Each structure stands twice: as structure tokens, then as C-alpha cells.
Amino acid sequence: MSFLQPLLSGILTGGVYALAGMGMSLVFGVMNISNFAHGDLMMLGMYMAFFAFTLLHIDPYVSLVLIIPTAFLFGFMVEKLFINRVIHHPHQNQILLTIGLGLIMSNTALLAFTSDPKILTTTYSSSAFNLPGGISLSVPLLISFLITGVTIAILYLFLAKSRTGMALRATSQNREAAQLMGINVAKMSAIAFGIGTALAATAGALIAPTYYIHPLAGHSFLLKAFTICVLGGLGSVVGAGVGGIIIGVVEAMSSTYWSTDWKDVIVFVLFLAVLLFRPQGLFGKKGGE
């Protein structure tokens, strides 16, 4: 089999991982909080896409137009109601709170949607796009990768150029100084959490047509998103983007050349190696951890 096949599929899957990781990294950067509910927010995105498809008959990719603002508002409210109460507290309190919120979300989903996995089948779910050389790329993965690219470009422009985006970066670089500039840092935290939630839900919706939709589906993605954040450097949005692609490619390569059962092992060995040799992450700052 061609070397290009796992490389390209890895990059396509990695794009979605990148999206999930970037949301988590942005939240960490601005708020200095590790959001352990991130995977469950992804799961909510999967269900939103599922119900938009089954109840409203909207294509899962088109439904992002509804999912993104809904998820942003949801995240904004969750921050205002819960997260901002622990923002000056020790990390263990913050972790307990976000894990708790995640458990409430996944268990509410279990109650409401049962533990039966749902499958979102579109007309193109199993179709593939064939390239010369016997390489075939899954059409839904290809579409989701394109959407991921556009989303990341918009996020980048927002953070680089807009007034609010710059204020978010300033808050993440020095919270106290940001306050002295007249930036309402409490509002920035809520906006960051809203964007993080929207990115998680987008990633969830993007994988909905290719994965089983299940109330506990978020848990494996939480671990992945966290690994990606640490790999890229906690708080570095660019690092999370690169980290996501790396994890995607490593997974695809190890499944192809070794065994699917071992792919998680390889990912975590890589994770440990980064922690050992470059604890600040690929794009992190020394002492930033």
C-alpha cells in the first residue's frame, strides 16, 4: 500500500483533532483552566448535528450554521454561571468542576438519548474520492477537512486582527495588564469559553457522519484533545493545530503499518516523549507549563 494513503487520511482526521485541540488550548490560554468537559461538548455537537439531520432534515455540514452560534451561547452561559466562580481557585477545584460538568452533560445525554449508538447516514457517508495511484479519500472526511481549514482561517484572522481577538490574546499573555488596558477580562473569559465550546461542537458535528454517536463518545476525544494541547504547548492555538495533525498522522500510520489496537499506545508514547524531552510542548514557552 502506498505511503501516501495513511499520510493523507491521517492529515484529514488530524484536521478535526486540531479543531478540538485548538478550542481547548484557547480556553487554557485565556483562562488558565483545563476544560475536562471539552469532550462532552464535542458529544453535544455530534447530537446537535444528528438531530438537525433527523428532525430538521438539514445536512450535518450545513447545520454548522446553527450549531456554532448555539454552542457559543451555551459555552458563554456555562462560563458565566459556573466556570468564572473558580477562575482564581486552585487547579484541582477547576478540574473537579469541569469534570463534574462533563459528567452532568454525558449522563443527561444518556437519560435523554439512551445508550444506543446513533448513526448519521448521509448519501455520501461511505463514498470515496479516488486519486491516481490507488489512493482513496473518504468524501465526508474531505469535506470536514475543508470546513476545518476555513474555520481555522477565520479563527486566525479573528485573533490576529479584530479588536476582541487581540484583547483575547492580551488577556492570555498577561491578565493583570489586560485589565489595566480597560479590557473586561471576565467578559473575555466568557467569550473564550464560548469560542472553545463552539470549536468543540464543530469538531463533533464534523465527525458525526463518520463515527458512532454516543453519550460517552466525548471521553476518548477529551484525552486526544488534551494530548494535542500538551503536545503543541498548552495555550498555544497554533501549536494545537499542528499537534492535531501530528496525532492524526501518527494514528493512521500506526494503524496501517502496525495494528489498529496499538495506535493509542503509540500516541501516548509520543505524548510521554514530548513530556520528557520538551515539557513546554512544541510551540510552548519555557516555564509556560
Next chain:
Amino acid sequence: MLDIQNLNAGYGEMPVLRKLNITIADGEIVSVVGSNGAGKSTLLKAISGIIKSTGIITWNNELLHTLKAHTIVQRGIVHVPEGRKIFPDMTVVENLMMGGYLCQKDCQQNLDRVFTLFPKLAQRRNQLGGTMSGGEQQMLAIGRGLMGNPKLLLLDEPSLGLSPLFTEIVFGAIRTINSSGVTVLLVEQNVYQSLSISQRGYVIEIGRIVLTGTGEELLNNQEVKKAFLGM
């Protein structure tokens, strides 16, 4: 004018400032001098709302200490913090733009004003703040403060860790800023330099004002000479 009465402030349960009284009239440069840990930075943080305080702080007859930090900036009180605290991964221009975050009009004019005061910042406009030297970062921190169009500028140890050359530049800039109509509250360990450019000064010790007078009176005071000037 800024009027501080019976100010108590600190971190957690630890009081740092005790029943402090200070007034600053419009157009003045006022210095607060004292040794490390006397409460100088705490005073500025209490005024700018970074830490909570009790007592009364009024600014042009409006109560300040009940407001949040970002709304105090809107009143024209800008705090340039100790250690400069510039945004390391932002360029010089981006740092200045953040200083003008609340700016609605005359923003370009403010930028020109900063570049005239510190021409070096104009040359380095696209350099990342974190890669600049201490002296350049201090210019950037003061410039960033000016972008907020201050009526009252709170400066915390602007000469800390600077070479004599940069110290001269910074104190010169403070005079220029003041002569353009900005009231300045200067907190310094460089007692001689700061009292020399101040109309009035306060000496603070373990959270209390122990001495006050004009800059010249304090410079000639025996105790100030002994404690701070090594004479």
C-alpha cells in the same frame, strides 16, 4: 483631583496599607517613596482597582474603589505596572493598540504622540514586545499607558533595573508627559530622581505615610537623606 482617605488594602488577610491619606491635585507630579515592601505598589493597585480596598478613594468627586478595574481606566486613570508587564507575543504596535483599547477618537493622534516621545518605538514598531530590552520595554509600557489618554498616570517603579541612560530618558519623558497636562503619581525607589521632578512627595513606611512635603523639602530632610540617600 484624587483624594484618598483612610485607605486599607492588602492581599488576602494580610493588610499592607493602613489608614493611608493622600491627595493629588490636577497637574501635579507627586512621588511616593519608600523601601521595598512599604506598600507603594499596593497603593497603586488599590487605586486602579486591581486589588480590593476599604476606605475612600474619590476621583473628581466620584467614588473609585467600588468600581471594577476596567471601568476605572475609562475614567482616565491609567496604571503602568511594576515590571512593565507588556504583552510579550504582541508587536510594539499591537501593544500600543491594546493601550488604546478604549480609544474612540484621536487614536492615531495618540499613537503619533507616543512615537514622538519615544522615537525608538517607531523604529521597532513590528518587533515582538518580549524580545526588547528592559529599557525599551519600559518605554513601551509608558507609551502603552499614554494610549489610554490618561488624565492621571500611575507609574510603578519606571526606572527599576534600567541603565542610567534609560533612567534619564524615562524621567525626561515623565516631565514631558506632565507638562502636556497629565497628572502623575510616581512610585519609586530612585528617591533622588523622583523627588527632584516632583512638586510634592510622600514617604511611606510599613503601610503608613510618615512624612510629606514638597519635593525639595523632602530632599533636604535629614531623615530622608539618612534613610534613602546615604548621606
